[in-house]
Amino acid sequence: MPIYDRHSMGHLPSAHASKDTIATFLASAHAVDVATWIEQLPVAERSQQLLDVDPGRRANVFGKMSLAAQTDLAGTVAAADLARIVTRMDADDRADLFNHLAPDDQKALMAELDEADRADIRRLSVHGDRSVGALMTSDYAVLAEDMTAKDALAALGRQAPDTETIYRSYVLDESRHLMGSIRLHELVLADDMTPVAALMEADPISASSDASREDVAHLIARYDLLALPVVDADGILLGIVTHDDAADAMQAEMTEDFQKISTVLPFSQNMRQASIRLLYSKRIVWLALLVFGNLFSGAGIAYFEETILAYVSLVFFLPLLIDSSGNAGAQSATLMVRALATGDVVLKDWRDLIGRELFIAAALGATMALVVFPLGIWRGGSDVALVVGMTMFLVVIIGSLVGMSLPFLLSRLKLDPATASGPLVTTISDALGVLIYFSIATTMLSL
Amino acid sequence: MPIYDRHSMGHLPSAHASKDTIATFLASAHAVDVATWIEQLPVAERSQQLLDVDPGRRANVFGKMSLAAQTDLAGTVAAADLARIVTRMDADDRADLFNHLAPDDQKALMAELDEADRADIRRLSVHGDRSVGALMTSDYAVLAEDMTAKDALAALGRQAPDTETIYRSYVLDESRHLMGSIRLHELVLADDMTPVAALMEADPISASSDASREDVAHLIARYDLLALPVVDADGILLGIVTHDDAADAMQAEMTEDFQKISTVLPFSQNMRQASIRLLYSKRIVWLALLVFGNLFSGAGIAYFEETILAYVSLVFFLPLLIDSSGNAGAQSATLMVRALATGDVVLKDWRDLIGRELFIAAALGATMALVVFPLGIWRGGSDVALVVGMTMFLVVIIGSLVGMSLPFLLSRLKLDPATASGPLVTTISDALGVLIYFSIATTMLSL
Incomplete structure (x- = not known):
């Protein structure tokens, strides 16, 4: 049984590992570890190794890489290959990547995507780096108030593969106003015919779209949330921020504070990789x-x-x-x-x-x-x-x-x-x- | 709809609020906000307000207070009242509180608790403040490999009210070795008769009980986990650490780093309350x-x-x-x-x-x-x-x-x-x- 600690973390194969060892690693290691390993390779070898990863998990591995490594790779992979990866990426991660691509690469990528993905990327990528918009994802599960618990579970079954979090679903009216939120186990434990409206928590805690990423991270930490819905001034749901992305944002803010306090202008690159x-x-x-x-x-x-x-x-x-x-x-x-x-x-x-x-x-x-x-x-x-x-x-x-x-x-x-x-x-x-x-x-x- | 931001956070009633306003607030505000409000009161008034909170949510409110406020309150509330609260608290929070009580208060509290709670507190409270043990909770859902998905959901239904997280359950053999873990939605979406062994993720990422709280927080952040199981040297499950407790521990570590870097010896009190x-x-x-x-x-x-x-x-x-x-x-x-x-x-x-x-x-x-x-x-x-x-x-x-x-x-x-x-x-x-x-x-x- 692999008991992890920070030092053995990853168990990454060495540079001299056999082809078989690497193939096993790419197929079975945690996506985060595969991403870390690929990032450590010379730039020229990275795209080949990424394409050796099973297409089913390639987007997941790619999404776990640093933004800098993603951008480098996007320049060396064919636009069609990149599009296949991007289609399967988490909505927030791909909007971030898109924002960091050169204009030509953006155009080449968009040409390969279908209309739904293009629209989603356009919508999420208009937000600045520091805003809650940049943290927000559109991969959430949606229910209606008049569904029964049984309908709702069936609806979640259909939406599940595409959502970043299924533990909490959001209840919207026809104009996409956020009416409430409901936890998966409340649906599971409820009587089949109970309506969603009776089970949901009405008026859930939400953030406004002009909140800073720091504000959102604080709200999530304060109320121990798994995800925080973000609404516009009319109460229409724009997206959600998940706890793990908020924790990453909090870490990034903290690193910036350390830099500023010691008169270093903020930068987000890894210390080992910074030029x-x-x-x-x-x-x-x-x-x-x-x-x-x-x-x-x-x-x-x-x-x-x-x-x-x-x-x-x-x-x-x-x-x-x-x-x-x-x-x-x-x-x-x-x-x-x-x-x-x-x-x-x-x-x-x-x-x-x-x-x-x-x-x-x-x-x-x-x-x-x-x-x-x-x-x-x-x-x-x-x-x-x-x-x-x-x-x-x-x-x-x-x-x-x-x-x-x-x-x-x-x-x-x-x-x-x-x-x-x-x-x-x-x-x-x-x-x-x-x-x-x-x-x-x-x-x-x-x- | 309450859209939260950091400044309006809480919407706490003022010192001159009417009895009705306060009663509504105690009954309907988020437990974190009620806890914050009670902590702001003079020490003498706190226990009365806490006892005015509905017994069903009193333990939750109490658990959200700072450890210092909890310890103060524990000294002013009757042992029987305290025991009723402690019985319903999260296992990790109450072990922490127990460790901070004076020996006499510890004895008085233990005398009021039933044997199961006493044993649980004893087991969790042996760990030092900095160890993963202090973060660990025993409130997790347990399944067996030979259950079907249907059995498993029924078992979760029985265990649910007592568990801190239901989104991931842990699969143990008879000797409590950690065999795997399974997500709630995998059970929900699976065919009723599929065995748990076929659905679970075998050999999940786990931490050893001698890991530091920092290590555990890093693992949870790195692998975007909701909870991390902690095992002993034989692979027996000792408890789990949830993402929100890990995020709090990470914040505390960061505050310590800021203090140390500026030659302040570490302390955990809030700056406004520190003497x-x-x-x-x-x-x-x-x-x-x-x-x-x-x-x-x-x-x-x-x-x-x-x-x-x-x-x-x-x-x-x-x-x-x-x-x-x-x-x-x-x-x-x-x-x-x-x-x-x-x-x-x-x-x-x-x-x-x-x-x-x-x-x-x-x-x-x-x-x-x-x-x-x-x-x-x-x-x-x-x-x-x-x-x-x-x-x-x-x-x-x-x-x-x-x-x-x-x-x-x-x-x-x-x-x-x-x-x-x-x-x-x-x-x-x-x-x-x-x-x-x-x-x-x-x-x-x-x-």
């Missing part, structure tokens, strides 16, 4: 921009050059003070970014939270001042120790407050709170830290 | 520890005091250089932490990635050197510009390499790669940066 050029371009922008932010710290230092010349031991503590302020700020910023992303905290909580943050930051600052005070005595005597301790107390507080406020401010400005908040906080608190440090030094050391 | 004391204790540890890391930078500065006194304009560039190095390092570290967490990258990829990182870092360093060179000319002339440019080139490369390697190293040492990687990278690259900067300066400015 050097791509990674360079995603990383250089903020790195270079932050240089200009740092000029403020430099200007502060230039202004206090005489203080530095008189007490050069002050420079000893400079990295320590600005890093501590930056670390405290990064802590607050990250906690806030995450709390805003999970919905634990909303914009209006800012006022309550800033008060509490002040207490926490004061406690942190006082502790840090106590830690650094003996170091000050050791390096520069009690005067320097006092300057360093006071500075530490203040910069930890200021770093924390800046760190907590910046995500709210970005959010207020309709920007993603994760955007560069870590390094922006560091840069701002650095500049303030330099000013505070040398101002206190100049005053207290009577320079 | 000042808790937040202080989670944040101070790494802040204070990193002070000692920063002493290395300080020592470097002390060693080069004469260089600084001779060219005090060098201090102008110090924050800029160490921040740039730290930012580049944080970028690499975050990308790696995330790629290791999603499984995009595994330990053995280190060798390939370090080579590529060297190229990217060199390109980033060269660009940054070009950006900073004119600033060097402006502040200190061409000599200083050359020193600053060369230093920038080197520190960006070193920061990136340290940033990329540290998560691998932590992972190698069986530590979580997210642990403090951001600030640790900053601290290490700061110290190296100071050394490089002033060494180059001392050599090139012939001091």
Whole structure:
């Protein structure tokens, strides 16, 4: 019995595997594993291996590949072969693929499809990458209110092979208004003649078509849904989003948050496959921009050059003070970014939270001042120790407050709170830290 | 029709709502929303409102509350009332609650439960918080291989009210070995007399009981599963993990990664509810520890005091250089932490990635050197510009390499790669940066 873990996951055949081993693998392994294996092959060999997969599961394997691999393959496979695959793909996956094809490839593909598939692709592919439309599928089962449980099960039997989820069906009136939803086991357990209207859950939870993919993922997680129906302003069912696609979208959002928080511009490619050029371009922008932010710290230092010349031991503590302020700020910023992303905290909580943050930051600052005070005595005597301790107390507080406020401010400005908040906080608190440090030094050391 | 979005989510009654409004809300709102509303009330009022909920849905509402709120409530509700709720809760949720109760409350609760519930709680509650055991539920439907489809549906009809998921049932032999799994719609669509053995998927994907909750969440996401069976070393079914619990576990892991990456020790409380004391204790540890890391930078500065006194304009560039190095390092570290967490990258990829990182870092360093060179000319002339440019080139490369390697190293040492990687990278690259900067300066400015 195959007990899976993350490391043995896949049990993929090696590059030197025999033809028989590969044939067995293509025929019997999970579609996800076959897709992973084909993606690892050199580009030139991929289309042959895909065409070696049984036509019945080829679309399924293809649909499990990354969008980048799908697009590459679409360029090397004959349009007729591609069309045969696309016809059998999940509606949402093929609309995504279509959106990523070059215009010529789109045209070639459409010419090979029948009218129903063309219309479905056109309808689903008009949505932007980030909208709920891009997650939505049209493969759902539909019932009418006046069907009996027995009729409904028969109807599901006819629709089943084409639907992505059969566990929940949607009840529509003649104009396709969403009237209710019903779970398969309620139909199975019900008396044959009970009407669907009596069994269905009326007014099910639904999302509007202008919701973001993040909103939809949150709704599905909050209410533990298998699928969420999406309706237009008139309540007409446009499609459904399934839990697995929502979970993937949530993961993608999270990866973006990690990237943004560390000043990497968002990208969706797998780290192992991303090109050097791509990674360079995603990383250089903020790195270079932050240089200009740092000029403020430099200007502060230039202004206090005489203080530095008189007490050069002050420079000893400079990295320590600005890093501590930056670390405290990064802590607050990250906690806030995450709390805003999970919905634990909303914009209006800012006022309550800033008060509490002040207490926490004061406690942190006082502790840090106590830690650094003996170091000050050791390096520069009690005067320097006092300057360093006071500075530490203040910069930890200021770093924390800046760190907590910046995500709210970005959010207020309709920007993603994760955007560069870590390094922006560091840069701002650095500049303030330099000013505070040398101002206190100049005053207290009577320079 | 209620179209939900994140902001209108819940439609919770206000504090001044009439009794009728609240009664309607308790009776008809989604259990998740009722739970959220009760949690927002002052602690003293919560148990009364919970007991106002219809007994039929009380356990469901209670199960949707946070573990902290459940534990608080368990202390204020009579043991007999609590037992009535616990009897109807999902098996995994109540085992979790049990683990969080004070020993006396555990004893009082157990005394009120019947033997089957006691045994179930004992069995599920032996698992640690992080193990798959803590996610596992015993509420699944069981079939035998020699049942017909008709028998199986009848058996499901009997088991249904007690199972968390009915969409997939598990086929066991007499010793409870997991033989296969079967989807409800396959039974519904099959001929009445077809045996279960012919319909089931043999050897379904399963996890071992020593898998981590992260592993299980990854398996469920990778294979788009509704539920994952967990077996012991002999292949005996211990329980199942459902997709919604796995998604919650994944979210919790992600929040932890965000905390760790910003040097906050992990905690699971909601940011708005976490106490000042808790937040202080989670944040101070790494802040204070990193002070000692920063002493290395300080020592470097002390060693080069004469260089600084001779060219005090060098201090102008110090924050800029160490921040740039730290930012580049944080970028690499975050990308790696995330790629290791999603499984995009595994330990053995280190060798390939370090080579590529060297190229990217060199390109980033060269660009940054070009950006900073004119600033060097402006502040200190061409000599200083050359020193600053060369230093920038080197520190960006070193920061990136340290940033990329540290998560691998932590992972190698069986530590979580997210642990403090951001600030640790900053601290290490700061110290190296100071050394490089002033060494180059001392050599090139012939001091």
